[in-house]
Amino acid sequence: MSPTEHPEAQDEGVRLSKRLAAQLGCSRAEAELYIESGAVQVDGITVQTPATRVRPQQAVSVKEGAKPEGAPPVTLLLHKPAGYTVRNPQGARGHTRGKVGNAYDLLVPENLADVDTPAPILVLQKHFKNLECLLPIPVPASGLMVFTQDHRVARKLQEEALYLEQECIVEVRGTIDEGGLERLCDGTSIDGKRLPRIKVSWQNETHLRFALKGIFPEEIAEMCECVGLEVIGMKRQRIGRISVAKLPEGQWRYAMPWERF
Template structure:
């Protein structure tokens, strides 16, 4: 008999009643349906939108639901981030703010305040739910900057995982030193690293200190070793594109939503 008493006390206490229970009683719907309204940002308590499922309300507080709110779960999202150099992707879920040392955590940049003001459409409401259970795909090395992909969508994750070796990635690489006489050819034909055969790729000079790499079957973390084997030291790297999605004008440290019609 003690378990039901404890359950009742957890629902009704001096801190009020759970918002989801109050809303379910108010609308005559299930608790899960009430939670969907809350997660979708459609519920206000005393005129303030509340999205946290564990929120509690007192009897005197007014709970309302947006007119025309749809009872369907918000679709999963994919976020595109311009990661600054020096940021890792450690401690992904539920561990923000615990990155050690001077290395920042790219997940900490995925907050509403860092949504880029661009001409790319965004949902009418940025939901707390959009920042949960995000998986980082095809990361770049900590010293590198550029395009990063974080997704809740299992279809996007599967696409990037299965096609990782076939998607072209474009990186601009800053180098110093003197390249070997046949260095550019070796970078292109896959023989830059002694004893290791790499796929053919496209490498060209942008200017005296920057090379453009168009990679397939090679990951950005291998570029430094490739350059070292032809007499160059990598001093900076920025990924500009993954497949058909580019960094474009996305400001450093900010993110945007990937649109439904965009394909890698």
């Protein structure tokens, strides 16, 4: 008896994409598009993985009106907690070491925030593949992070990184040098290095608000150190016109088509 005739092999069934292609009379590639778009059910349960094995007695159906079209690229906005890095975006999840978490591990359907920004009708597994992280923040910092599949969004954030204003709230301790706030604002806080002028103001006795252009969040700690302050916490509130706003820490939401950085 050949392996294909063995009862156990028959019980394993065939790939869903192969079964659907035969059922619809379409190509395997088109069948995979139906499946990955969330339009296919097996025994009444939506299945989004083309390689899923189905047995002959299982019912395979396609949502009425569905077309074999690829899912549009998405951009995800994450409120990263402090202590999370961005690592291994194309590989397997869950391989960070020690106490440092991987921000990519937070991008799962269970962490979709219940906020007033609408979401697609169906959260697809495909939304979490091939995500590129733009404008990362230091591991000890929290706040807004951007992950996108959309090459237009990626290009904009890469090309305009120096011109987009980033707002950060920075917790500090120590006593600021005389004239230190002015040095932070006029770009002379780091000895021997000329930085662009930015907006820096006290929110209260321990927190500074930085509105940065041409300077990245990872430079803030050195800037503060040069005027007598130690950074003990940082949160990025905003990139351009998009804010972390009501997004809970550790959760994410979809960027809407009308939102612009």
